[in-house]
Amino acid sequence: MPHEIPPRSGTAFLLSQGQTLTVTDILGEQVADLLAFNRHDIGEVISSGRTLDYASKIYLSTGDLLYSNRSQVMLEIIADDVGRHDFLLTPCSKDTFRIIYGDTDPHRGCFGNLAAALAPHGVTEDMIPVAFNCFMNVPVDAATGELRVDPPLSKAGESITFRAHMDLIIGLTACSALQSNNGSFKPIAYTIDD
């Protein structure tokens, strides 16, 4: 039975070693920011820098491993309908909306949603790193280094599946930034399987 994350919100849940997590873009073109913490020691957290270094690429898909800051494998991508996700940018936040969009009364964004959902697990705001942004489409110009946030390539019903390599606390959102989601806010579904 899939769980549904309402638009512009987030949640946190446990994912045990060996279980799989499938994140589904129900309506298409909707990003889901994903964080992972070691359930038994939350100082160990998903690391873009370690992962990209070991993978020697910025775009990860089926077969690729997501590492922690302590160089342990946290998650493995075992299926992926889309093939384009972002692992460069931090979750959108009040500050993102203030600095990039010029909002005067900004939404708390994925950052605020993740912080609220993860607080009961002992995670504080400063412990939130770069997220693995499922379905987020960030092309980079190889010559200039310029990046863009383009509409996701994900179509309705497409998904990405991860297997947990350790006992984890997962934070997951339906992303709150207009630009990341082609101008609208939609829900995200997820399922956990043994």
Added chain:
Amino acid sequence: MPHEIPPRSGTAFLLSQGQTLTVTDILGEQVADLLAFNRHDIGEVISSGRTLDYASKIYLSTGDLLYSNRSQVMLEIIADDVGRHDFLLTPCSKDTFRIIYGDTDPHRGCFGNLAAALAPHGVTEDMIPVAFNCFMNVPVDAATGELRVDPPLSKAGESITFRAHMDLIIGLTACSALQSNNGSFKPIAYTIDD
């Protein structure tokens, strides 16, 4: 009077708001990993994810701002002879050398050097994020997302200069990874000016 960081080592020092830090590649083709923490609250730390998001590019140079995880400006690049630095990859570590190079008795790397140098300031290993890797040359293939670690573009005596926008603790290394430094380990110089 410049300070010199010996090959494969690191140091930490204070940099006050308004002061400038110049990092010089004395012999050429040598990387220097740079970290910055808010001196008055070390939970605030340099953030690749925030910085790349606000800059909309992965290659930063003169005029660009380096942000913290709390979206405050920590450093501004005010001069840059080289124009190619990396802000995607974490400092090399025992695990890097084990996983990427297959070393059986690995050096502690920039990660270990930074951890040791920053420990007296209260910084722990888990607080070390992606560093701003001065002179590190990491081209990305725009189509596939593949990245390489190429020889630095920096020539002997070339430098990059930052102005501090807040009171900082800086961690700085002469990088320990063969591949990052075109196969040899060289010193790095730095100067602080008011």
